[in-house]
Amino acid sequence: MTVRAILAGTGSALPRTRVSNAELAARVDTSDEWIVERTGIRFRHIAEPDETTATLGADAARQALAAAGLEPSDIGLIIVATATPDNTFPASATKVQALLGAPDCIAFDVAAVCSGFLYAVSVADSMLRTGAAKHALVIGSETFSRILDWEDRTTCVLFGDGAGAVVLSAEDVEDGRGILATRLHAEGKYCDMLYVDGGPSTTGTVGHVRMQGREVFRHAVTNLASVLGEVMTDVGLSPDQIDWIVPHQANKRIIDATAKKLGLPPERVVLTVDQHANTSAASVPLALDLAVRDGRIKRGDLVVLEAMGGGFTWGAAVLRV
Ligand code: UT7
Numbered sequence: 001m002t003v004r005a006i007l008a009g010t011g012s013a014l015p016r017t018r019v020s021n022a023e024l025a026a027r028v029d030t031s032d033e034w035i036v037e038r039t040g041i042r043f044r045h046i047a048e049p050d051e052t053t054a055t056l057g058a059d060a061a062r063q064a065l066a067a068a069g070l071e072p073s074d075i076g077l078i079i080v081a082t083a084t085p086d087n088t089f090p091a092s093a094t095k096v097q098a099l100l101g102a103p104d105c106i107a108f109d110v111a112a113v114c115s116g117f118l119y120a121v122s123v124a125d126s127m128l129r130t131g132a133a134k135h136a137l138v139i140g141s142e143t144f145s146r147i148l149d150w151e152d153r154t155t156c157v158l159f160g161d162g163a164g165a166v167v168l169s170a171e172d173v174e175d176g177r178g179i180l181a182t183r184l185h186a187e188g189k190y191c192d193m194l195y196v197d198g199g200p201s202t203t204g205t206v207g208h209v210r211m212q213g214r215e216v217f218r219h220a221v222t223n224l225a226s227v228l229g230e231v232m233t234d235v236g237l238s239p240d241q242i243d244w245i246v247p248h249q250a251n252k253r254i255i256d257a258t259a260k261k262l263g264l265p266p267e268r269v270v271l272t273v274d275q276h277a278n279t280s281a282a283s284v285p286l287a288l289d290l291a292v293r294d295g296r297i298k299r300g301d302l303v304v305l306e307a308m309g310g311g312f313t314w315g316a317a318v319l320r321v
Contacts, residue, residue, distance in 0.1 A: 004178025005128040007321055008070070008135070009167040011063025012289040013056045014276070015047040021157070030153045040252025044160025044277035047143045054086045054095035056163035057141035060285070061100060064137065067292075068167040072102035075167075076133025079124055080109045081116030081140045081281035083310070084147060088200050096139065106133060113194075114248050114309025115184070116140060116281030121168070121305070121317050122182035128170040139165040140281035147196055149208035158250070159209070160277035164285025177300075177320045181234035183227050184315040190219065194310040220254045220308045225261040227316040228306055235318050237302070239263055244297050248307035249273035249283040258306075270296070280309065297321055 020043055021032035035041050047056065057080055065072065080093040087095075093107035106127075112119040117140035124136040141163035148156045171178065193215050198207020224247070232239055239262040247255045249272050259269050272287040279286060284305050291297045301321045308314035 001172050003129050003170055004173045005125045005168040006171045006173060006178040007166055007319060008169040009064045009066070009068030010165065010285065010289040010292045011060045011067060012162065012164040012286045013059035013063070014162045015045040015051045015056065017046050017048060018043050019046050024157055028150065028153050028156060030157050035157050038253070039158060040273050041158065041277045042274045045162055046145045047161040051143070051161070052086045053082050053084050053141045053143050054092045054099060056143070056161070057092060057096045057139045057165065058099035060141065060163040060165035061096060061137050061139055064165040064167045068169070070135055070167060072100040074135050075102050075137050076105050077124060077127055077136035078102070078105060078107040079120040079136065079138050081112065081120040082109055082142055083111060083113045083116065083280055084143045085109060092141065112309070112313045113311060114250065114278070114280045114283070115307040115311070115313040115315050117164070117284045118182070118305060118307050118315035118317055119184055119313070121179065122184055122315065124168050125179045125182060128168055131170070134170050136168045137165060138168055139163060140283070140285045142280040142282045144209070144280055147206060147209055152208070154213060155209050155211050158278050160279050162276055162279040162282045162286050164282050164289050166285055166288070180318045180320060181231045182315065182317040183230045183234065184313070185223065185227060186311050186313045188311060190312045191310070193312070217251065217254060219312060220250065221257045221261070223308050223312065223314045224254070224258045224306050227314055228258070228262055228304060231304065231316045231318045241302055242268060242304050243301035244268055244270055244291060244303045246270045246284055246288045246291065246303060246305050248309070249276060249287060250278045283307070
């Protein structure tokens with residue numbers, strides 16, 4: 001008997017307001033040309049005051065539940081990956097639980113910034129395989145617009161808001177489906193390269209995103225190519241057997257360089273950075289949902305997820321859909 005966490009459903013949610021590079025250039029010293037050339041970003045969604053990490057997360061979760069054919073009462077575990085929780089506490093996962101009307105279950109947040117969804121998937125995978133729950137909601141949800149310094153053009157043009165969700169279900173599989181491997185990493189010595197300059201225990205303020213972009217870029221390409229190599233070795237498969245790679249959507253140049261290192265053609269890469277910008281922990285599940293809904297990712301496909309972010313933290317997962 002092999003119990004695995006299978007992908008039972010996906011969902012996503014974007015704030016109502018979409019902002020183009022040109023609109024941003026009207027209030028920040030930047031240009032559409034610079035943003036597109038350096039990052040591939042064209043649009044981002046920005047949350048209105050009534051749209052929060054928990055409400056967006058709950059909207060994405062409702063879609064994922066519907067796709068899985070499940071009710072909130074079927075869920076035994078809710079994990080929200082976020083660096084922008086509604087409140088310092090309680091966990092946004094408990095707020096999502098309340099918004100869904102889900103009864104008593106396990107609910108907590110994971111903070112690993114842009115790699116948060118990969119960390120949450122790995123934790124959920126372990127908990128499902130060891131019987132802690134039968135069905136889990138794993139959500140990446142962010143309102144990064146709330147922690148951007150809109151005077152800092154080197155960061156504020158890069159991020160957007162949104163949420164993505166998956167339902168993972170523990171199943172006794174015989175057809176090779178499910179999460180086949182996950183790998184996680186962290187190197188805290190680089191914590192001052194991408195961070196928020198505030199927090200409850202230091203300044204008592206929320207703070208703003210600060211980033212040494214060029215350094216992050218350099219580490220991202222190296223770390224992502226290496227962790228992708230690790231998970232593929234774990235499952236005994238070669239990169240040419242990957243049907244789809246769903247990368248963290250920080251910068252098209254990072255995505256292209258990583259795919260090139262693995263020898264993966266661009267047609268097998270799911271790209272949303274142009275439409276969503278970098279939505280941190282939400283970027284991978286948002287892109288995954290898009291590619292499942294438009295029919296690109298199909299039952300039986302071998303899909304690889306990867307992300308890297310502040311900490312540094314990074315990780316990857318291989319699943320058979
Ligand atoms: O999700 C977590 C992971 N995060 C990332 O992966 C982000 C990684 N880093 C990057 O994506 C890129 O490093 C950036 C997009 C942030 C920056 O691109 P770059 O090619 O590394 O540019 P740069 O930082 O070397 O800056 C080049 C120039 C500078 O001007 P000078 O010094 O050459 O005169 C900047 O001042 O571009 C200037 N610049 C801008 N110009 C117009 C920086 N930001 C902007 C802007 N608009 N928004």
